[in-house]
Amino acid sequence: MAGLxxxxxxxxxxxLIVSVMMFGFGYALVPMYKALCEVTGINVLTNKNDYGVRAYSPNKVGNTQVDYSRVITVEFDSNSRGPFSFRPLKNFLEVHPGEMMQIDYQVSNNLDRAVQAQAIPSYAPKVATEYFTKLECFCFQQQTLAAHETKTMPVVFIIDAGLPQDVKTITLSYTFFEVGEGQHAVPEAPKSKVAS
Known part of the structure; x- marks a missing residue:
């Protein structure tokens, strides 16, 4: 009996040891993923200070003439954390640097109650971040969605003509998540993926 x-x-x-080790490994995955992305330059995230405050500045845009000799493909991606259906209405646009463009995203609240939500953008490749200026964006402020409400939300943007010549494709990705009472803290940054 004592042996049993x-x-x-x-x-x-x-x-218990295996459980603690599994928890520790899961906890360490996020910083390991961020470090890997920084080293490899993939899944590049915006600076925390950039989202929600990127607005049009005449000094930033400089010469607003359209460069018709270049075409940049801008791919649009969406991710949601929470009770939402969230997607861009087009998967990509072909854009000339200096040209003002608009893309619309659609979000639906799938709950029987109103929710507060926020979107965080990210860009790939990383170098594109400083050349992608949003004039209007639903990501600048929190959105309120009534029960089962669907909204179409615009993003108006310009790609600066100073974008390096080797950049032919930019991916703009948004992560849309619920905020407010009973929710976890705002995530630090979204995980970007290339649109298919």
């Missing part, structure tokens, strides 16, 4: 109790204690101790 000892065996049970050993198994319990091993299970």
């Amino acid at each position: 109790q000892t065996l049970n204690r050993q198994i319990l101790l091993k299970l």
